[in-house]
Amino acid sequence: MLSQIIFSLFLLAGSYFFARKVREISRNIKLGRDLQINDRPADRWKVMARVALGQSKMTSRPVAAFFHLLIYVGFVIINIEVMEIIIDGIFGTHRILSFMGGFYDFLIASFEILAVGVLLACVVFLSRRNLLKLKRFWMREMTSWPRTDANLILITEIFLMSAFLIMNATDSILQSRGADHYVLAGAFPVSSLLVPLFNEMSNDGLMALERFCWWFHIIGILAFLNYVPYSKHFHILLAFPNTWYSKLEPKGSFTNMESVTTEVKMMMDPSIVPPPVAPDAAPPRFGAKDVKDLSWKQLMDAYSCTECGRCTSVCPANITGKLLSPRKIMMDTRDRLEELGNGINKNGPAYEDGKSLLNDYITPEELWACTSCNACVEACPVLIDPLSIIIDMRRFMVMEQSAAPAELNGMFTKIENNGAPWQFSPADRMNWTES
Amino acid sequence: MDNFKVRTMADMMAAGEKPDILFWVGCAGSFDDRAKKVTKAVGRILHHAGISFAVLGTEESCTGDPAKRAGNEFLFQMQAMNNIMVLNGYEVTKIVTACPHCFNTLKNEYPQLGGHYEVIHHSQLLQELLDTGKIKVEGGTFKGKKITFHDPCYLGRANEVYEAPRRVIMRLDSLMVEMKRSKSNGLCCGAGGAQMFKEPEPGNKDINMERTEEALALTPDTIAGACPFCMTMLSDGVKLHNKETEVKVKDIAELIAEAIDL
Numbered sequence: 056m057l058s059q060i061i062f063s064l065f066l067l068a069g070s071y072f073f074a075r076k077v078r079e080i081s082r083n084i085k086l087g088r089d090l091q092i093n094d095r096p097a098d099r100w101k102v103m104a105r106v107a108l109g110q111s112k113m114t115s116r117p118v119a120a121f122f123h124l125l126i127y128v129g130f131v132i133i134n135i136e137v138m139e140i141i142i143d144g145i146f147g148t149h150r151i152l153s154f155m156g157g158f159y160d161f162l163i164a165s166f167e168i169l170a171v172g173v174l175l176a177c178v179v180f181l182s183r184r185n186l187l188k189l190k191r192f193w194m195r196e197m198t199s200w201p202r203t204d205a206n207l208i209l210i211t212e213i214f215l216m217s218a219f220l221i222m223n224a225t226d227s228i229l230q231s232r233g234a235d236h237y238v239l240a241g242a243f244p245v246s247s248l249l250v251p252l253f254n255e256m257s258n259d260g261l262m263a264l265e266r267f268c269w270w271f272h273i274i275g276i277l278a279f280l281n282y283v284p285y286s287k288h289f290h291i292l293l294a295f296p297n298t299w300y301s302k303l304e305p306k307g308s309f310t311n312m313e314s315v316t317t318e319v320k321m322m323m324d325p326s327i328v329p330p331p332v333a334p335d336a337a338p339p340r341f342g343a344k345d346v347k348d349l350s351w352k353q354l355m356d357a358y359s360c361t362e363c364g365r366c367t368s369v370c371p372a373n374i375t376g377k378l379l380s381p382r383k384i385m386m387d388t389r390d391r392l393e394e395l396g397n398g399i400n401k402n403g404p405a406y407e408d409g410k411s412l413l414n415d416y417i418t419p420e421e422l423w424a425c426t427s428c429n430a431c432v433e434a435c436p437v438l439i440d441p442l443s444i445i446i447d448m449r450r451f452m453v454m455e456q457s458a459a460p461a462e463l464n465g466m467f468t469k470i471e472n473n474g475a476p477w478q479f480s481p482a483d484r485m486n487w488t489e490s
Numbered sequence: 491m492d493n494f495k496v497r498t499m500a501d502m503m504a505a506g507e508k509p510d511i512l513f514w515v516g517c518a519g520s521f522d523d524r525a526k527k528v529t530k531a532v533g534r535i536l537h538h539a540g541i542s543f544a545v546l547g548t549e550e551s552c553t554g555d556p557a558k559r560a561g562n563e564f565l566f567q568m569q570a571m572n573n574i575m576v577l578n579g580y581e582v583t584k585i586v587t588a589c590p591h592c593f594n595t596l597k598n599e600y601p602q603l604g605g606h607y608e609v610i611h612h613s614q615l616l617q618e619l620l621d622t623g624k625i626k627v628e629g630g631t632f633k634g635k636k637i638t639f640h641d642p643c644y645l646g647r648a649n650e651v652y653e654a655p656r657r658v659i660m661r662l663d664s665l666m667v668e669m670k671r672s673k674s675n676g677l678c679c680g681a682g683g684a685q686m687f688k689e690p691e692p693g694n695k696d697i698n699m700e701r702t703e704e705a706l707a708l709t710p711d712t713i714a715g716a717c718p719f720c721m722t723m724l725s726d727g728v729k730l731h732n733k734e735t736e737v738k739v740k741d742i743a744e745l746i747a748e749a750i751d752l
Contacts, residue, residue: 304598305594305597305598305649306647306648306649307594307598307644307648308598308599309558309559311599311602311603312563312567315563315564315567316567316603318564319567319571322568323568342563369675369677371677371678371701372691372693372697374677374697375690375694375697375699375700376692376695377690377691378691420691423688423691425683426680426682427559427682427683427684428643428647428678428682428683430643430647430676430677432647433675446559449560450563453560453561453562454561459561459562460688462687462688462689463684463687465687466556466560466684466687466688467557467560467562467565470552470557470565470569471565471568474517474551474552475517475520475521475551475552476517476552476686476687479517479521481548481551482548483520483521484515484520484521484548484550485496485520485545485547485548486520486521487515487520487526487529487530488491488495488496488530488533489491
């Protein structure tokens with residue numbers, strides 16, 4: 056009875072703190088500019104099914120895709136086992152789902168095989184990061200915390216899977232010895248290989264080990280659940296909404312700034328009456344200086360990023376040694392948003408700290424190195440759009456600060472004066488037809 | 491031009507005529523000496539195929555693409571709205587252009603400002619003309635020649651036109667070789683996003699060199715492109731490698747014009 060109460064308390068606390076952090080993240084995302092995204096729902100469901108559920112973007116790197124698939128499928132399926140653990144924990148039962156008989160055996164056997172798959176994939180991923188030192192995991196923005204974050208996730212998963220397998224091994228020995236509570240249930244294709252390790256132990260010792268692994272497994276899962284929203288691992292949840300809300304227009308289509316359209320129309324036709332503005336409304340800012348100037352979707356992009364670095368590894372600017380890294384754009388956006396969110400937690404919703412995404416996190420040099428080639432957008436397995444953030448920040452630098460590189464200001468002037476980015480007379484536009 | 495006159499929309503309207511398609515030449519196509527050759531090739535092919543076309547001539551102005559990519563939305567929208575007034579004034583319905591940047595902007599960014607046209611890139615038009623037999627490639631100008639195609643970002647990834655230029659090249663009876671980074675993985679030439687008009691940020695290499703080296707590693711006879719900016723970047727790269735006598739950088743329209751002896 057006591058263990059049921061302790062379990063329920065852990066479960067409640069784990070769920071409460073997770074929900075609280077998720078609500079905070081949701082509030083942070085809503086700090087972004089409002090944006091209506093609900094057109095073409097049928098297409099959106101298809102994109103989500105293909106890209107998030109179906110992992111279609113992962114396949115461009117088959118080795119990573121295979122091991123990632125193992126972890127993904129393992130994670131989703133093994134959650135059925137977690138359901139059983141939760142019911143057992145609350146009601147003090149043992150293997151409550153075993154009434155399903157042959158199907159239960161099939162389930163447990165599948166969990167075990169998947170658990171080994173997950174374990175193996177985590178070992179491979181740890182080696183890629185720490186032994187092979189794949190370049191994209193050691194770039195400039197991959198400072199000690201992002202590297203530790205990745206390792207913590209992989210090591211935790213190895214511990215969780217090991218506990219699950221040892222739990223099953225000890226359980227199966229207790230079952231075969233006919234110990235109290237330990238009903239004959241399940242098939243153990245993998246953990247049976249571990250049986251020789253524990254076969255010498257007494258029933259009491261085995262029970263203690265089995266219970267320890269059971270508690271370690273479930274408390275580990277609750278702790279991991281609470282770690283996820285602080286980590287890059289949050290992509291396991293946000294991949295789904297983030298692909299649903301992703302851009303359906305061609306990648307070359309950049310957003311139209313309505314605020315600018317209004318002003319340009321007024322300039323071209325003075326008879327147009329400007330739309331009424333609330334007297335106390337702050338003048339709208341053109342482009343993005345800080346996270347609040349970005350749209351909520353761009354902020355969701357930042358929380359969806361798992362820092363895999365596929366974007367940066369195909370970025371022509373980054374490949375040729377420039378400072379720009381699309382992954383860093385996303386990581387900076389999230390870090391800045393978290394910083395602002397923490398300030399709001401402490402000081403209330405009106406909090407301002409005088410810092411901004413531009414300059415304090417992302418430098419103009421990074422932003423001006425972009426060729427807008429969309430390689431980063433194409434590479435992202437969860438359809439993040441770093442390019443849109445880069446363009447919105449350029450818009451701020453150009454339209455609010457007049458801080459474009461001198462050559463670009465020259466180009467603007469030429470377009471204004473002679474309708475071409477080079478200094479040629481419009482009268483010469485037909486010259487190509489001569490000769 | 492040589493044996494025919496390129497007509498403007500103004501001419502045509504004055505004569506009470508309307509072309510089937512507007513040829514949007516673009517700034518590079520109008521003013522850049524290398525790109526002007528591509529413009530001529532497109533003009534000759536259109537004439538040869540018996541297509542009724544016209545240009546805007548002096549009434550054409552920058553689409554605003556480099557301004558928009560550089561963050562100057564004001565200038566972009568001013569350009570766009572002025573161009574839309576001209577285009578709508580002539581009741582233009584279909585546009586072809588040899589510049590992927592103009593193509594993308596006209597097709598994707600003008601509709602929101604009131605400009606609704608069917609916009610195609612010249613690779614798509616060439617493919618259609620070849621498929622329908624309006625132009626025929628005979629003789630073996632390029633037989634056995636090794637050609638690789640560089641995907642312009644604003645044609646490829648931005649608008650997912652990967653096959654049209656390749657199917658045009660296939661008609662040349664040449665040996666088509668692909669770079670490792672091609673189609674959706676194509677590497678930028680380095681000119682997009684208004685980079686064409688500024689020096690690159692500090693780094694250890696220029697992007698056009700990275701791309702040119704990838705193409706040269708295939709030892710092609712020709713590097714084919716479909717964008718005036720890529721043309722500049724890749725031609726510069728080939729020159730810096732002193733390979734301009736062995737390796738030609740050509741637009742697909744020039745290849746077709748050469749193959750049909752225009």
